[in-house]
Amino acid sequence: MSKPFKTLDEQISILKSRGLIIPDEEAAKLSLLCNNYYNVINYYSKFFMVGGTDNYLPDVSFNEILSVYYFDKEIKSIFLKATIDIEKCLKSMIAYYFSEAHSEDYSYLNVNNFDCSKITKTVNLISGISKTIAQKEREKIDNSVKHYLNHHFNVPLWVIMNYLSFGQVVQFYELMKQSDQNKIAKRFSDFSNKALNTTTVHLDSKKLLSYLKNIHEIRNITAHSNKFIGFKCKENAHYLNELHSLYNIGNNDSKQDVFNVFVTMRIFLAPGNFTTFNNSIRKRMVHLSKNVNSIDVNEIFEKLGFPYDWYKLPAKQL
Structure with missing residues (x-):
């Protein structure tokens, strides 16, 4: 009833x-x-x-419940902004290295330029990209796809990338040839070493893909009206000692919660951007702690996977 x-x-x-x-x-x-x-x-x-x-x-108090509701909305917005930055970087990097390896016109529509063991998924991806090109060509308003079709008779990958979803871009990386994937993994390894002040990080494509898939899940939930508190990704992120040990996360620990995605996002964001990201989250947690008095506010943060009293760390500490 x-x-x-x-x-x-x-x-x-x-x-x-x-x-x-x-x-x-x-x-x-x-x-x-x-x-x-x-x-x-x-x-x-x-x-x-x-x-x-x-x-x-x-x-x-009703105001405490409302504060948690608004905290959830605000923390989603912070994560969404960070995932958009990661998406832009990933799109640019894939467009560069794929086009470098496959320079012919519409190389991204050629199934032979992808992993030959994943034909069905590749065909579906190519079909989706083709539909996007056709849709943009039919639009009455000007756009970059129409411009390139009319003036250059070709739409480069770095142009069509702007119209693909984050999910399509992550799948694009998953379906690339191993040699092309490795170039991107190498570049993100360089980013990681700089961010973590080390020289020992060597990301492989499987590790990188596990992080990207979880970030994509976070992107989806933050872009819609879904609850963020309590969310967990479908799969564990792969363990990276140089990164996870900094946060006291062990190889056998679950790595599916929001905090673990936050941790892996560190290797995709420029150090200054990650610091801003880190401190923005902390600021919202501190604000909530001042508006929740009837329970220990850590009960809420724990549902996101953040360690006890993490929000009390100095603002610049990562």
Whole structure:
């Protein structure tokens, strides 16, 4: 049986009957109206409830729940911005090294320029790229694809890359010939050594792909209205001693949560950008800690995989 519609007044009454403190009922109604009772209450209340019941712990305020809701939104935005930077870098690098190895026109539409053991996936990828070109050619407004078709009778990979999704780009890397993959893995190894102040990192394509797939999952969830707190990727990231040991992450530890994706993003972002990324997350955590008083705020951060009191680290410490 479906649940009956509840007015804002009824929603407030239900929350109060469960022991939730609502300092400003009109403000709470507006928040529920604009953000949806289900989105705000049904998930984020769980942190503040007596186990196995619908009742709230003592002294829990509606504003605390709302703060966690907004924290989730804000932290997603921070991760989204960082994944966009990684996507731009990956697109540029793939376009460069693939075009260097395969210089003929429309080389990216030739199945022979990819891993011959993955024909079906490659055909599907090429089909998707072809459809994108056709779609851009049909558009009434000017775009770079139409320009290259009209003036050069060819659309270079570095042009069409701008119109491919992050998922398509990650798959493109997965389907490249091993020799082409290795060139990109070597470049990211150089990035990693610089970021980690070492010379011993040697990324292979499998490690790199495991990181990219998890970053892609994070990208998908941050780009949509999905809950971020509690999210876990489908697969473990591969272990990289020079990186994971810095965060006390062992080879046999699970590496599927948000914190582990945050860790691997360090090798894709310029050091200054990663510092900004790191400190932006920390800042939002500190802000939430000041607005949640009825529980230990680490209970929330733990659902993202962040270590206990991580947010109390000095701002510049990585």
